Amino acid sequence: ACGSGEDTPDAVDGGVSGPRVEWRLATSYPPSVDILYGATDRLAEQVSAATGGNFTIRVYAPGEIVPALQVMDSVMQGTTQCGFSPGYYYTGKHPALAFDTTVPFGFDPRQQVSWLTRGGGLELINSIYADFGIISFPMGNTAGQMGGWFREPVEGLSDLTGLRMRIPGIGGEIMSRLGVTVQVLGAPEIYPALERGAIDATEWVGPHDDEKLGFHQVAKHYYYPGWWEPGSTASLMISREAWDELPTAYQEILKTACGDILSWTLAGYDEANPAALQRLIQNHGVTLHEFSSEIMEAAWRESNAYLEEQAAADPVFRTVFESFSAFRNQAFPYSAGNEGSYARFTFPKIETG
Amino acid sequence: ACGSGEDTPDAVDGGVSGPRVEWRLATSYPPSVDILYGATDRLAEQVSAATGGNFTIRVYAPGEIVPALQVMDSVMQGTTQCGFSPGYYYTGKHPALAFDTTVPFGFDPRQQVSWLTRGGGLELINSIYADFGIISFPMGNTAGQMGGWFREPVEGLSDLTGLRMRIPGIGGEIMSRLGVTVQVLGAPEIYPALERGAIDATEWVGPHDDEKLGFHQVAKHYYYPGWWEPGSTASLMISREAWDELPTAYQEILKTACGDILSWTLAGYDEANPAALQRLIQNHGVTLHEFSSEIMEAAWRESNAYLEEQAAADPVFRTVFESFSAFRNQAFPYSAGNEGSYARFTFPKIETG
Structure with missing residues (x-):
């Protein structure tokens, strides 16, 4: 070996050498x-x-x-x-x-x-x-995220009005347009706020990460999909x-x-997500819900309106949005066809155990 | 630098060195x-x-x-x-x-x-x-593969009986159980066989790879999903x-x-696939079809029967199959739920251009 001095490049192990x-x-x-x-x-x-x-x-x-x-x-x-x-x-x-x-x-x-x-x-x-x-x-x-935890079920838009939900970022902006009273809390603050009723709902990531924060102990209604973070x-x-x-x-x-x-x-x-979701349902009495089409349709409308507004206001945003949109216009129909067809037929063949 | 002799390790470039x-x-x-x-x-x-x-x-x-x-x-x-x-x-x-x-x-x-x-x-x-x-x-x-190219539409199982299709491997074994006369041809042989009518159908990969082989010039019916290679x-x-x-x-x-x-x-x-599929449809008169549920259900039954048979015959196969099955039993319902819900709602919002 060469160069074993203290400030000389050296192969500590691995059979190679280079600068430190x-x-x-x-x-x-x-x-x-x-x-x-x-x-x-x-x-x-x-x-x-x-x-x-x-x-x-x-x-x-x-x-x-x-x-x-x-x-x-x-x-x-x-x-x-x-x-x-x-x-x-x-x-x-x-x-x-x-x-x-x-x-x-x-x-x-x-x-x-x-x-x-x-x-x-x-x-x-x-x-x-x-x-x-x-x-x-x-x-x-992170994979497609979940729609989060709700103390009470939310059926339609009227149930969102005035609902206090922890949801940051653009997702929060859209929820706010749907009538939600948006709160932004860091991770350690969420559980206590949910527990004492300061918020009615929160989103985090998905079953694997959410399970560790214990939201299921105080909010039993778990919604999907997390359309704001797909x-x-x-x-x-x-x-x-x-x-x-x-x-x-x-x-x-x-x-x-x-x-x-x-x-x-x-x-x-x-x-990790499938096993975590199974535990949440089977061991912790969590009920799984799909957001209603009324909520999904309104969210789709407001989300696109928001992106269009941003694009109108900022030329750099517009450039990125145009690239995003062109890709989305081809990717969505393709995914709905071939692999979508496979998923729609095959996945339901096996029911949640 | 150390070791610049002809058979000594040396940094050609990149700022590191190691054996050649x-x-x-x-x-x-x-x-x-x-x-x-x-x-x-x-x-x-x-x-x-x-x-x-x-x-x-x-x-x-x-x-x-x-x-x-x-x-x-x-x-x-x-x-x-x-x-x-x-x-x-x-x-x-x-x-x-x-x-x-x-x-x-x-x-x-x-x-x-x-x-x-x-x-x-x-x-x-x-x-x-x-x-x-x-x-x-x-x-x-390769992403989820397509179901391949057919000279004439295939509606139900009766259309598969006696159909001559190029499809190798386990997919071919299952198709054979569904009545197809299976042929195995290497890439260069497929197009000529399809052109002269020696085969009625072939599968390959997906739009991006298939387009280059030109199957669309002689078989206009393109099926999905390729359930044998998802x-x-x-x-x-x-x-x-x-x-x-x-x-x-x-x-x-x-x-x-x-x-x-x-x-x-x-x-x-x-x-690449979405753009290639768009070209095939818009420029080459290709018609897209989804396999009928009759064909899909039969294929699902025969595929599982085949895997069970192999598992019964070979203990190593059984060990791998059991790992596969346990994973599938959790992954399929999860994918059908959260991300499946997102896909089913969102992807069809944008229609093929």
Whole structure:
């Protein structure tokens, strides 16, 4: 072996060598959100293993360096070289960052990945991130989210009027147009608020993540689908300056790991959600409901109206929206046909056990 | 820099160094099947870029080293260090290798990936490959396939009786039980046979790949869904001996690239299929049909009967089938609920343009 001095590149193991690089990563997901937190652990392991331990990434949970909603800021300021967070947390910096994650009645998980990686979406999104000194790669996928937890059933629009629901982001904006009194609460505040009746309903992610927060103990009515987050993806946001300083081999390793983990997180939710939902129904007396067509139709109308308004107000938003719409106009009918036909015939052949 | 001698590890570029390794890869997919052929090109590029050019993989198209259906043999014999092929080509070596790819009324593309990577499927599959000196990682995903091309419409089972159709593998076995006269033809033979009326129908992959073979010029009726291949994945099959000789860093790089490409191929089909189908309908007079429920119900019955028979005959097949069934029993009802509800409401909102 050559170069075993203290500040010389060295193969710690793995049979390769390269410069020593130590990065910090801030994530928006606490360890309890284990699949998405697991994404960052996996990133650190893969990057280290692929570089013989020379490129290390230390993961910081929310609050350790920055709060959950300031991950992008931390990367912009160079506090961390990278961060893992969904773009739609940062629509205050630019409204079109919503498309990096998901929008109401947007893409399902596969369509979202396809639009980003094959349909030109990521180039558009990264042209926005570039203004903040960031380059991003999609690295997490939650599967289609659920419609959330309600203390009482909601049948039609009249049941939404005045309902106090915790729902952030664009989903909250649309719900507000449907008459809901929207509240925004961080994860630790939701359960207590629901328990003491300060809110009537909340949404979170899906069965696997929701089960751990225990909403089923105080709200027994679980609705689907989560039309405001049909295919949420989260991104690895990387400081452009830190990226440019990486050896090109490390850039490749990092980028490839993001692609692997994007698929791996979705596979994780697809494996964990069915069992979690079964437990919620069978062991915890949860009743499953589908949103009524009255609510769905109104949500569809208001969601499209909202996106059109934003597009009219902001040219960058319009550019991204036009790309999104063109992709959606082809993807939706195709998915409804071939694979939709398979799903409609086959999936109901097996009933919930 | 250290070690710049001719047979010493060196950083060609990329800022890293490691031992020089040169592999050969045989693929079952010709360059015209561009997304799956692109998978191997991408693998070679990623592995090279991540190792500073020190680990190179040369891709050989079908026939250059071995024929398309002998890729696994080529890896077993050490002719190539690795190969890219679907496991179900090799059910003659072991019938349960079908589960590595897809089985009739099996998983959709996400369920297949989830079962393999999170549900214990890959461990079972690799315990079979191990007997042939191989370790595999899923690396390609075709999306749900189409039901194929028919010269005349097929309404019910009586229309299938005596129909001459090119359909290989288990799909062919089931079609045969439904009365079809099954033929197995390699890609170059299919079009001529269809053109001169030697066969009445054929299946291939989906709109993007099918369009290039030109079936629409002689058979105008295009059916869905391809219930015999609902979520086909192809695998990188690696010689265990060659794998064990790799530095662990290269193993990690190779494995991670497979995961990235698995997602990237599916995203590619999801992007390309809708536009190809639109061209086939609008420019080439193709009529789209959904298989009738009579045909679907019979196919569902015969497919399950076939899998049960195989499981009764072979204990390894039974072990894999039981894992498959347990996963299917949870995944199907869940997919039919939340995301199924979203798809059923939302996708038809946009009509084929």
